[in-house]
Amino acid sequence: AQKITQTQPGMFVQEKEAVTLDCTYDTSDQSYGLFWYKQPSSGEMIFLIYQGSYDEQNATEGRYSLNFQKARKSANLVISASQLGDSAMYFCAMIPRGYDAGNMLTFGGGTRLMVKP
Amino acid sequence: DADVTQTPRNRITKTGKRIMLECSQTKGHDRMYWYRQDPGLGLRLIYYSFDVKDINKGEISDGYSVSRQAQAKFSLSLESAIPNQTALYFCATPVSRVNTGELFFGEGSRLTVL
Numbered sequence: 623a624q625k626i627t628q629t630q631p632g633m634f635v636q637e638k639e640a641v642t643l644d645c646t647y648d649t650s651d652q653s654y655g656l657f658w659y660k661q662p663s664s665g666e667m668i669f670l671i672y673q674g675s676y677d678e679q680n681a682t683e684g685r686y687s688l689n690f691q692k693a694r695k696s697a698n699l700v701i702s703a704s705q706l707g708d709s710a711m712y713f714c715a716m717i718p719r720g721y722d723a724g725n726m727l728t729f730g731g732g733t734r735l736m737v738k739p
Numbered sequence: 740d741a742d743v744t745q746t747p748r749n750r751i752t753k754t755g756k757r758i759m760l761e762c763s764q765t766k767g768h769d770r771m772y773w774y775r776q777d778p779g780l781g782l783r784l785i786y787y788s789f790d791v792k793d794i795n796k797g798e799i800s801d802g803y804s805v806s807r808q809a810q811a812k813f814s815l816s817l818e819s820a821i822p823n824q825t826a827l828y829f830c831a832t833p834v835s836r837v838n839t840g841e842l843f844f845g846e847g848s849r850l851t852v853l
Contacts, residue, residue: 626781664846665847726784732779
């Protein structure tokens with residue numbers, strides 16, 4: 623079974639500064655995928671970024687990057703140059719890839735990010 | 740049109756009532772999922788369906804049932820609602836036919852059980 627831990631229930635960041643949201647995971651699978659989703663106050667789930675366990679380079683998508691440290695089983699999300707619109711809940715999630723798991727994502731408890739003007 | 744549509748978006752009901760949350764998707768995928776979101780717990784899988792005839796329990800299926808009426812429709816039912824089923828419920832379907840793991844989520848159904 624997989625487990626995702628997000629240890630920061632809430633965080634503040636000053637507008638235009640960078641922020642790191644922590645995510646650690648526990649799995650016995652050798653092949654897996656890691657995701658980050660954003661949930662603004664309106665409630666929808668928005669896909670941000672994906673990292674495969676065998677990808678050699680850290681994933682980047684615009685202002686989002688994933689700091690993947692496989693040996694430490696961590697997949698932290700880095701948001702550069704924070705904007706007010708980044709205020710939201712952020713969820714880390716993973717999916718095993720060693721077999722057809724049917725796209726069953728396991729989610730962490732989430733981190734609420736608040737960007738201060 | 741949204742890729743995944745959930746109805747109702749908001750519902751307040753009383754303990755013991757039967758409630759159905761409906762989901763329809765336009766992506767043409769066989770796979771559909773129901774998740775529940777609670778503060779501090781993230782999203783947890785209730786039920787998932789690989790096709791119309793293949794329905795499986797997820798992590799927290801007790802107190803819930805589902806019906807896959809067609810490829811595009813997957814309904815979640817609470818036969819006798821209780822207050823601790825107050826939560827935000829999401830339906831989802833894969834973005835791609837390749838098993839990338841990325842999901843389209845509906846906009847959520849906020850259920851309050853009094």
